[in-house]
Amino acid sequence: MISVHAANGGIAAGSIGTLNYFAAQKGRVAAAVRPIVPEPHAPALAGRERELGDLTDLLTETGSGGTSVVAIAGAPGIGKSELARSAALRGIATGQTTRGLFVNMQGYDPDPENQVAPEDVYSSLLRALGFPGDDIPATNAEQATVYHQYMDELAHTDESVLLVIDNASTVAQFAPLIPSGLSHRVIVTSRDTFGGVPGMRTLELDVLSADASVLLMTNATTQRDRHDNRLRDDPTSAHELARLCGRLPLALQIVAALIADEPARPLTDLVDELADENTRLSGFDYDVNWSVRAAISLSYRRLPEDLSKLFRLLPLIPGGDVGLRAAAALSGEKEPEVRRKLMRLVRAHLADKQAEERWRMHDLIRIYAAELSRDPDSDAAFQRMILRYMVDFMAAGSWILYGKSDPRLSDPFPSRTAAVSWFGIERPTLVAAVRELSRRPEFHRMAVEFGLPLCTALDKLRYLDDQVTVATLWASTAAHVGDEEAEVLALNHLGGALRRVRRFDEAIDMHERALASYRRRGDRRGEGVAKTNLANVLQDLGRFDEAIQLYQEDLARCEESGDATSAGETLTNLAGVLIKAGQPDEAIAALRQPLELFRRLGNREGYARTTDLIGGALQRKGDMHAAASAHREAATIYLELDNQYARSGAMNNLALALMSLGDAQSAAAIYSEQLEVLEQLDDRHRRGIALNNLGMALTRLGRIVDAIDAHREAAEIFVHYKDVGNEATARLLLGAALRNNRQIDEARTTLHQALSMFETAGSREDADEARQLLKGLE
16 A cells, blocks of 8 residues: 555545555646556457557557557547557557556546646656655646656666556647657547647547447356356347447446346346337436446537537437538538538547538437437427428439429439439438428428328339338328328329339238229229229239229220220230230230320320330230330330330340340340440349340350359349349349359359249249259259
8 A cells, every 4th residue: 555645635545456646736636547457357358359459550550759649539438448458458468568557537527627637647657657756846847847757768778658548538638648758658548539639640439340249248247147148048139239229338338237237137128128219318327427328418518509509409310310411401501610510529429420421420329419408499400401301302303203403493413323322322311301200290291292202212213111111101191181182192102112012912902092092082083093003913913814804994984984095004004914914915906006096196105115015915926026026116216205214124125025036146235235224224123134134145145154243233233122023033043154154052052042032932933943953953
């Protein structure tokens, strides 16, 4: 035990294994310096192997020419202090440094009197370094001089010191403590990122990986009770707890302690408790001294008013992250000004900078910000932000749906590609915005008006799961406000999206609800729309007779009302299902009337569509030359009309006819041209279909390696869109191509994947083909 004289407010204190020295100047906070020594029962550092290696390298690289200084910066509770301690222990163990010292500067204490100043540390540092206590000067200035001289002496005797300056909030708190002697090393930990410190490197800490998060909790619980296997036995709950903790080490440690406190409590109970965002932070309050909320609060309280206001407003943005334009609308400021503020929050580690000029908060920090008292500007800020998103979306939607800018809008997009890219990035926020608008009664009308254009864009770009979500919200909100017209329109979109994700029973239910609504209101034309949508689902299920019956009922309605144009559209739909049902002659007979109608009306697009369908019927009859001629005529008309989307479909059908004629070379050329068209349209889903067809043509031409590349890319596209049916087809074709290239092991794996998908989908013929190919590999 080492005693320190207590005079003029000083306190004599000390303990074994820790050196505690306190400044004797009245009004100054006590300063403690601890030696860094291994703790026998401390859990191993989890999930920071890469960061520990990076930190060790940084300390080594910059140490050759003078004192090496590395700052570890990160959010509250991210594990900065533990990483610094582990690096010091590694340095001592490997001989990189002789000893390690740790001082907590308490830089984020809300009471300035409790924050440690450098002058409060010199005396304690000298004593911890072994400098004779009787020789330590009385004044801070003299202590600083002696400290730096002594550190120089140690360096010249090849005794290196690693000093961990923990929890510093300003450069002024740590810069005076950095020794100038060669071979010393300094680690500074802070919640802020500092610039302008010569020679200092910075290591930014992020949250742990999911697996490392579970490992941290497991290590902590088994340290309390080595027989507690709940986290190992229930990996699903373990990973969900890690997610709810935001993979933040402090939250993970608290949850581990809660788990260990109740050995009989199922993990699912804790998952349920933490699932509610409104109360989640309270679940991370272990006690008054160990709390996620308290840790974040220390950083928040240091923010100036302009930053604290932006911090409180950011959770208003649905979806988790925000672009610069939306943040500017939210704050009511110009973009350069709000960007500077966002970057100040980043440097305070209360926000993260993402790619594409986007920012986000850690989930727990966002929840904390949302808990704060509402800003008086919150409602107006939310409305400004939503209107910004809606205006930008309408501009993007014009490009996405029509391939051109809307002259009525201020358009931030130079091209369709830019608009599609923006939509892909902002899509989660747009979907979350509809959810938030639907939750707030004062914004219900806006949610209803937003539903149609957003669902249309989601359908066009095949974000089908999101389309289901938005259409569901749209329908329920329209019903709530009593807008039956909007509700039935939403049901049509919802049924169509459910059909595309192969949730056929639900799709039928939506279309039947829409049909009932149209009938109740006496809307005969709407009935026809609903019947057509319902028939589309039925033909996907192979229920061709029922689909044909619905089209015939709608045809009778068209004839009854004298609506020749609608009758023509219905006949083309009827012909499509007749072709699928194996009745090509009946399909051709049905198409004669609309062909003549569209010719007479000068409806060239309708004429091209009908001609293309005739080509499909002729293919079913085996008349490939006539079929190719029809598809070529349709593709030519679509080109003249600049309808590239329809043209790509006609090109696909033409290539299929040419393949049947044995002209794989011409088919491959057409597929390649089709891919160029789809590239211009940014239609990745159709690109996947075209790639599969191209792969088959390339296989015919003996270009097996190119065919493999085409099928592999197609499979990746369908995985992205969660289109299991087309993915299975791509894997079947890929497996066959791999077999032809003698890549037997990969072929077998790929074909087994295809077989499993076909069996799950109930596609018996395709499953049989996969089995036959697998049998050939035996």
